[in-house]
Amino acid sequence: MAINPKRNPMPTQPPEVRAHNFEEVATGYTEEIALAEAQRCLNCKNPPCVSGCPVNINIPGFIGKIKESDFAGAVQIILQSSALPAVCGRVCPQETQCEAKCTMGVKFEPVAIGRLERFAADWYLAQPARTVATAAPNGHKVAIVGSGPAGLTCAGDLARRGYDVTVYEALHRAGGVLVYGIPEFRLPKHIVAQGIESLRHSGVKFETNVIIGKTLTIDDLFDMGFEAVFIGAGAGLPMFLNIPGESLKGVYSANEFLTRANLMQAYKEHPVTPIMKGGKVAVVGGGNVAMDAARTALRLGANKVDIVYRRSMEELPARREEVEHVKEEGISFNLLTAPVEILGYQDEQNPRNPKNGFVSGMRCLKMQLGEPDANGRRRPVPIAGSEFTLEADTVIIAIGTTPNPLIKNTTEGLEVNRRGGIVVNEEGLTSRTGVYAGGDAVTGTATVITAMGAGKAAAKAIDRQLMKQ
Amino acid sequence: MYRILTKKCLNPTVTQMEIEAPLVARKAKPGQFIILRVDADGERIPLTIAGTDPARGAVKIIFQIVGATTEKLNRKEAGEAIEDFAGPLGVATETEGIRKVCIVGGGVGCAIAMPIAEEFRRLGAEVTSIIGFRNKDLVILEEEFKACSDRLIVMTDDGSYARHGNVTVPLGELLEAGEEFDRIITIGPLIMMKFVTLTAKPFGTPVTVSMNPIMIDGTGMCGGCRLTLNRDGQKVTKFACVDGPDFDGYEVDFDEAMSRSRIYADFERAAHSETCNLFAAEKEG
Numbered sequence: 001m002a003i004n005p006k007r008n009p010m011p012t013q014p015p016e017v018r019a020h021n022f023e024e025v026a027t028g029y030t031e032e033i034a035l036a037e038a039q040r041c042l043n044c045k046n047p048p049c050v051s052g053c054p055v056n057i058n059i060p061g062f063i064g065k066i067k068e069s070d071f072a073g074a075v076q077i078i079l080q081s082s083a084l085p086a087v088c089g090r091v092c093p094q095e096t097q098c099e100a101k102c103t104m105g106v107k108f109e110p111v112a113i114g115r116l117e118r119f120a121a122d123w124y125l126a127q128p129a130r131t132v133a134t135a136a137p138n139g140h141k142v143a144i145v146g147s148g149p150a151g152l153t154c155a156g157d158l159a160r161r162g163y164d165v166t167v168y169e170a171l172h173r174a175g176g177v178l179v180y181g182i183p184e185f186r187l188p189k190h191i192v193a194q195g196i197e198s199l200r201h202s203g204v205k206f207e208t209n210v211i212i213g214k215t216l217t218i219d220d221l222f223d224m225g226f227e228a229v230f231i232g233a234g235a236g237l238p239m240f241l242n243i244p245g246e247s248l249k250g251v252y253s254a255n256e257f258l259t260r261a262n263l264m265q266a267y268k269e270h271p272v273t274p275i276m277k278g279g280k281v282a283v284v285g286g287g288n289v290a291m292d293a294a295r296t297a298l299r300l301g302a303n304k305v306d307i308v309y310r311r312s313m314e315e316l317p318a319r320r321e322e323v324e325h326v327k328e329e330g331i332s333f334n335l336l337t338a339p340v341e342i343l344g345y346q347d348e349q350n351p352r353n354p355k356n357g358f359v360s361g362m363r364c365l366k367m368q369l370g371e372p373d374a375n376g377r378r379r380p381v382p383i384a385g386s387e388f389t390l391e392a393d394t395v396i397i398a399i400g401t402t403p404n405p406l407i408k409n410t411t412e413g414l415e416v417n418r419r420g421g422i423v424v425n426e427e428g429l430t431s432r433t434g435v436y437a438g439g440d441a442v443t444g445t446a447t448v449i450t451a452m453g454a455g456k457a458a459a460k461a462i463d464r465q466l467m468k469q
Numbered sequence: 470m471y472r473i474l475t476k477k478c479l480n481p482t483v484t485q486m487e488i489e490a491p492l493v494a495r496k497a498k499p500g501q502f503i504i505l506r507v508d509a510d511g512e513r514i515p516l517t518i519a520g521t522d523p524a525r526g527a528v529k530i531i532f533q534i535v536g537a538t539t540e541k542l543n544r545k546e547a548g549e550a551i552e553d554f555a556g557p558l559g560v561a562t563e564t565e566g567i568r569k570v571c572i573v574g575g576g577v578g579c580a581i582a583m584p585i586a587e588e589f590r591r592l593g594a595e596v597t598s599i600i601g602f603r604n605k606d607l608v609i610l611e612e613e614f615k616a617c618s619d620r621l622i623v624m625t626d627d628g629s630y631a632r633h634g635n636v637t638v639p640l641g642e643l644l645e646a647g648e649e650f651d652r653i654i655t656i657g658p659l660i661m662m663k664f665v666t667l668t669a670k671p672f673g674t675p676v677t678v679s680m681n682p683i684m685i686d687g688t689g690m691c692g693g694c695r696l697t698l699n700r701d702g703q704k705v706t707k708f709a710c711v712d713g714p715d716f717d718g719y720e721v722d723f724d725e726a727m728s729r730s731r732i733y734a735d736f737e738r739a740a741h742s743e744t745c746n747l748f749a750a751e752k753e754g
Binding site: 170171172180208211215237238242247249252253255259263264265272276356357406 | 492493496506510511512513537538552553554555556557558685686688689690691692693695696697706708711722725728729731732733734735736737
């Protein structure tokens with residue numbers, strides 16, 4: 001049988017339709033497409049794709065089951081390594097991980113591993129009765145701080161080994177960045193909810209509204225009988241540009257904009273949490289969060305959305321697939337452009353003009369790429385005399401976050417690095433005995449799957465430590 | 470869910486509740502705040518803690534009915550429950566080394582000022598309290614302040630009760646007369662805190678202000694509560710939720726904070742009138 005050199009495309013909502021709704025952009029493979037795509041897997045003896053997966057899913061194994069139309073079997077294989085396949089199938093940057101290593105990719109397009117993972121996971125979620133394996137309790141208690149991807153993975157792995165696991169979440173709903181950050185059209189909230197529900201069925205307890213570092217400290221958790229703690233508290237304080245005008249009304253951090261839209265559901269028709277809608281929106285930054293913010297703004301009714309990024313498309317860190325979606329939806333990229341000041345309305349005649357203090361535009365400079373910096377990325381250098389004003393009513397700053405100080409400030413002996421990230425060894429162990437950490441709380445802003453990998457590694461290490469005792 | 474243990478109307482627009490939240494009650498210190506949601510679709514609002522009773526697991530909140538959410542909260546009765554209640558958030562009010570303090574509260578801000586005055590009394594400091602209200606009907610917590618203050622001055626803007634005028638008038642007189650406070654702590658409307666700071670400035674008395682900006686998570690994630698401090702000629706951005714809510718009054722950019730507090734003024738007016746109409750319809754029905 002001839003090999004199809006091309007991967008099967010992902011069915012999506014047409015751009016002109018999806019730009020006006022919050023439903024999922026990619027609608028997922030049908031059974032027919034999934035079977036055809038699975039046929040493209042060569043089932044390598046030493047599968048390179050597995051080494052590209054931060055949680056080492058047996059990729060040829062589950063694709064083999066799809067080939068046989070044994071979808072339940074496929075899911076069981078994935079679940080051995082990942083507690084949240086429907087999430088990973090949607091938001092993992094497979095193109096730089098498993099798919100980047102796919103043998104097919106040497107001569108042709110790599111197998112669409114992520115899409116197949118999503119297919120299997122969605123098939124599973126659609127089944128009426130799902131059996132969740134519960135392990136016999138081993139009598140050991142572990143606390144997890146944060147219910148984002150790192151925490152959920154760590155919790156799932158430990159529960160599967162029989163641990164009594166409690167997850168503490170600061171917000172009112174579990175899911176972390178999966179519910180407050182990643183928008184509905186990329187990751188529907190019901191997918192996250194189902195993932196959490198199955199963890200609950202496997203015995204994991206969730207305590208919302210508990211801010212570790214405030215409501216309870218890490219030391220309190222040990223006093224309460226927990227034998228180990230995993231900190232997956234995520235990233236914290238949003239970074240700003242430190243240019244004039246950032247406190248004007250209409251300037252948001254991406255965290256605030258997305259939290260209002262997602263967690264607080266400001267996208268619904270009669271929201272109780274307000275958000276600025278419509279008008280012209282400028283998003284500063286080039287990562288996945290910037291793309292999410294831009295597309296959310298568009299769906300909220302913006303007339304024009306501009307992404308402003310100081311380097312070129314080559315350096316832009318967002319996933320290619322997302323960048324393509326962004327372009328299709330009519331959002332413009334202002335590359336090699338750096339904001340220098342956000343401008344505001346000020347009616348000198350009428351100090352009570354309600355528009356006073358709101359954003360009216362953003363002054364920017366064009367850049368060119370100079371010599372590479374310490375990280376090997378070419379530094380953007382301003383072009384003299386290139387200043388121009390971009391029209392904008394709303395500016396969203398999506399340039400990253402710095403670690404949250406709450407846990408560090410209340411945990412004696414917890415070592416952090418210069419930037420405030422928690423210092424861990426390769427197993428995720430911090431400077432405190434029994435305290436592990438992973439995800440953005442350690443690395444700063446990264447990806448869902450990296451956080452999941454860290455949660456997994458920590459679960460393994462916690463298991464080893466507690467079984468030794 | 471978090472049970473409402475007690476409810477008391479302090480005046481027609483200000484209500485006091487005790488909420489059952491044992492973990493918060495155990496940790497809370499004066500000056501800290503909580504975030505609550507009334508129901509499953511509700512917005513998150515910050516409220517400063519007005520006292521605790523750890524033995525009963527009770528956290529006291531005092532709120533003014535200013536918008537749709539506080540309206541909804543005010544409709545709940547003792548025995549009912551609210552959806553979410555998280556805290557304590559923010560940094561507690563600094564008390565160390567302060568032997569003589571002047572507490573200046575305005576309106577519902579007095580609810581937050583009161584436990585701070587009590588704390589200073591407990592620590593053995595000399596407490597002067599100046600509390601101001603728009604009119605007689607809005608006066609709250611007068612007895613409580615009397616009990617924990619060495620000297621209490623009550624003011625009303627319209628002169629309908631006690632002394633006529635703003636809180637800055639007696640503060641200025643005291644400072645003018647040579648009173649030396651280690652610290653002035655002021656809590657109330659932004660405009661009042663701005664003028665308390667300006668009144669104290671010629672005398673160089675340190676002023677602490679308690680900021681209450683718009684925020685969502687309250688844990689340092691959204692950045693919506695940011696404010697600008699002018700520190701040694703530099704502009705510094707701080708987050709009220711994790712760095713505050715208390716700040717050095719001389720550093721705070723009040724005009725910016727006042728402008729930011731009105732971001733959603735239109736939205737809030739609409740939401741408020743919607744809720745009010747609902748009430749009206751219910752009453753008619």
